Amino acid sequence: xxxxxxxxxxxxxxxxxxxxxxxxxxxxxxxxxxxxxxxxxxxxxxxxxxxxxxxxxxxxxxxxxxxxxxxxxxxxxxxxxxxxxxxxxxxxxxxxxxxxxxxxxxxxxxxxxxxxxxxxxxxxxxxxxxxxxxxxxxxxxxxxxxxxxxxxxxxxxxxxxxxxxxxxxxxxxxxxxxxxxxxxxxxxxxxxxxxxxxxxx
Amino acid sequence: xxxxxxxxxxxxxxxxxxxxxxxxxxxxxxxxxxxxxxxxxxxxxxxxxxxxxxxxxxxxxxxxxxxxxxxxxxxxxxxxxxxxxxxxxxxxxxxxxxxxxxxxxxxxxxxxxxxxxxxxxxxxxxxxxxxxxxxxxxxxxxxxxxxxxxxxxxxxxxxxxxxxxxxxxxxxxxxxxxxxxxxxxxxxxxxxxxxxxxxxxxxxxxxxxxxxxxxxxxxxxxxxxxxxxxxxxxxxxxxxxxxxxxxxxxxxxxxxxxxxxxxxxxxxxxxxxxxxxxxxxxxxxxxxxxxxxxxxxxxxxxxxxxxxxxxxxxxxxxxxxxxxxxxxxxxxxxxxxxxxxxxxxxxxxxxxxxxxxxxxxxxxxxxxxxxxxxxxxxxxxxxxxxxxxxxxxxxxxxxxxxxxxxxxxxxxxxxxxxxxxxxxxxxxxxxxxxxxxxxxxxxxxxxxxxxxxxxxxxxxxxxxxxxxxxxxxxxxxxxxx
Numbered sequence: 001x002x003x004x005x006x007x008x009x010x011x012x013x014x015x016x017x018x019x020x021x022x023x024x025x026x027x028x029x030x031x032x033x034x035x036x037x038x039x040x041x042x043x044x045x046x047x048x049x050x051x052x053x054x055x056x057x058x059x060x061x062x063x064x065x066x067x068x069x070x071x072x073x074x075x076x077x078x079x080x081x082x083x084x085x086x087x088x089x090x091x092x093x094x095x096x097x098x099x100x101x102x103x104x105x106x107x108x109x110x111x112x113x114x115x116x117x118x119x120x121x122x123x124x125x126x127x128x129x130x131x132x133x134x135x136x137x138x139x140x141x142x143x144x145x146x147x148x149x150x151x152x153x154x155x156x157x158x159x160x161x162x163x164x165x166x167x168x169x170x171x172x173x174x175x176x177x178x179x180x181x182x183x184x185x186x187x188x189x190x191x192x193x194x195x196x197x198x199x200x201x
Numbered sequence: 202x203x204x205x206x207x208x209x210x211x212x213x214x215x216x217x218x219x220x221x222x223x224x225x226x227x228x229x230x231x232x233x234x235x236x237x238x239x240x241x242x243x244x245x246x247x248x249x250x251x252x253x254x255x256x257x258x259x260x261x262x263x264x265x266x267x268x269x270x271x272x273x274x275x276x277x278x279x280x281x282x283x284x285x286x287x288x289x290x291x292x293x294x295x296x297x298x299x300x301x302x303x304x305x306x307x308x309x310x311x312x313x314x315x316x317x318x319x320x321x322x323x324x325x326x327x328x329x330x331x332x333x334x335x336x337x338x339x340x341x342x343x344x345x346x347x348x349x350x351x352x353x354x355x356x357x358x359x360x361x362x363x364x365x366x367x368x369x370x371x372x373x374x375x376x377x378x379x380x381x382x383x384x385x386x387x388x389x390x391x392x393x394x395x396x397x398x399x400x401x402x403x404x405x406x407x408x409x410x411x412x413x414x415x416x417x418x419x420x421x422x423x424x425x426x427x428x429x430x431x432x433x434x435x436x437x438x439x440x441x442x443x444x445x446x447x448x449x450x451x452x453x454x455x456x457x458x459x460x461x462x463x464x465x466x467x468x469x470x471x472x473x474x475x476x477x478x479x480x481x482x483x484x485x486x487x488x489x490x491x492x493x494x495x496x497x498x499x500x501x502x503x504x505x506x507x508x509x510x511x512x513x514x515x516x517x518x519x520x521x522x523x524x525x526x527x528x529x530x531x532x533x534x535x536x537x538x539x540x541x542x543x544x545x546x547x548x549x550x551x552x553x554x555x556x557x558x559x560x561x562x563x564x565x566x567x568x569x570x571x572x573x574x575x576x577x578x579x580x581x582x583x584x585x586x587x588x589x590x591x592x593x594x595x596x597x598x599x600x601x602x603x604x605x606x607x608x609x610x611x612x613x614x615x616x617x618x619x620x621x622x623x624x625x626x627x628x629x630x631x632x633x634x635x636x637x638x639x640x641x642x643x644x645x646x647x648x649x650x651x652x653x654x655x656x657x658x659x660x661x662x663x664x665x666x667x668x669x670x671x672x673x674x675x676x677x678x679x680x681x682x
Contacts, residue, residue: 104411105411107407107408107411108382108386108407108408108411108412141206142269142270143269143272144206144209144269145209145213145268145269145272145273145333146269146272146332146333146336148220149324149333149336149337149340150336152220152317152320152340153336153339153340153343155224155317156314156317156340156343156344156347157343159227159310159313159314159317159347160314160343160344160346160347160350163308163310163314163347163351164347164350164351164353167353
């Protein structure tokens, strides 16, 4: 009973904060709501005894990714009003599509094949059980192949980001005195021999 | 649980080797200081591809074998497709080198990202679980997005990359959503378990079809079938020609393999459901592709619409739903990749420094400037249009034959009608080359190897048209297990 109350509390918080992310006008608030939604999903993961995932979500996403994200949001001067143009025009189409989707999803999710009774009930583990060890064992045996591909994807992301943003442009226009001192006349002045030109009278 | 690492790893040796070689290329590239010796990375890339082809040949098991708990499969289809992917990428890199050099784009990253894209395609081809399919697709797409954006100072390229990235991310999201529903219903990521579940719980199909619809959206986007084709014309036109050449050839084979794995290996019992969806996609693709291509003046854009039309045709083989139909589709996609590679190669051949031969007018009077390459282009265009002695005709023929065999004569008739409409814009290029006056008489400047391989490319189209059964037998044997 107590567990259920906690679950519904965090689930409601998650849905609410996720909705706020896309509805609030201020992008900084949106980013902060995203942090809140990460926290509530981490709490739900804790209840599933996936401690490692919960901690990693908080450490990596909240601690690193979202802080960076906030930096970017604060640095950029985003004018949101052009983004909202045409909202009313596209609204009817959007509502029809959204309604269709909700009905179809409702049919699926409410079905007997998708309900909670369809899955194995989770059995609580004994005290010495280590979630991290189990995860490590899986990642480096059964899921080794996928794990390696994920690594390759991250490597590609790094290569792409660097090759697209790194410009070897000389921004610094400082002078080098030793070059200026060593300059010779022929480096600067070029004598050109040419036939004299006379304008026609 | 004891995990037999060696027996699992031995099957993925080609992929592992390619990954290691790509990382090595990355390290070597950092040590090349002199821009003049950038070509070194090109040779390294080509060697890596040849090594990979050899390894695929040596490490292919005779029976379909799975590894890593059913998430990887090595079977005849994957062997054939992987070898073609590596071979086509090899030729693509060969074509692109001159282009990159002339446009100051020759950087190591182009080839390194290309190698990673090839790796992604190979992962997709032999993926046997939803997770592997998705990861392979992401590896391929991420490399392609950045290759399109590689030409940073070109506004069309940046715009194309942005569109490709946003739409591609949306399509990946759709695919992932569909996969998560399949996982939610069946409780497994493995394609074999999904297939078993569908057979056992045949009354749960309504819910699986909901997931299937999203999966089809993802597949259709990657193949470029209408109405998910919006990115193709802009990306093909905006991207540097060498990248367009790459996108339009090898990844189509991987997308075909993805469709085969997901729809045939994973959801064959739902044939009746995805058949209907594919029929709509196929008709729409053939219609939009063939009709809109007529009004194009830019040849890259025209070939983009022609891609959409060809994808519509290729889906017909899947719609037939028989082993022979799938073999017909596989034949079609291989032939399409060869033809597309040749056509974009021709655009690269005619271009020079600071000039892209991407307008239809640039092909005017090619027969006077270079009779031989006009003939090669004629082979390619006749083959794309499906004129009998060329292999494009046989590709269409095999697919249509299987369609008629399953009593879908109306769809076959419609396909023939659309390809007749499509013949117009292919033949227009032949007319421009042979009957119009050239706008410039500049000699064609290209390296010897480019000329040689491009000629071979055209001649292979002609030769395969004379003996289509060689490749067809290979496709049939790859798909009968």
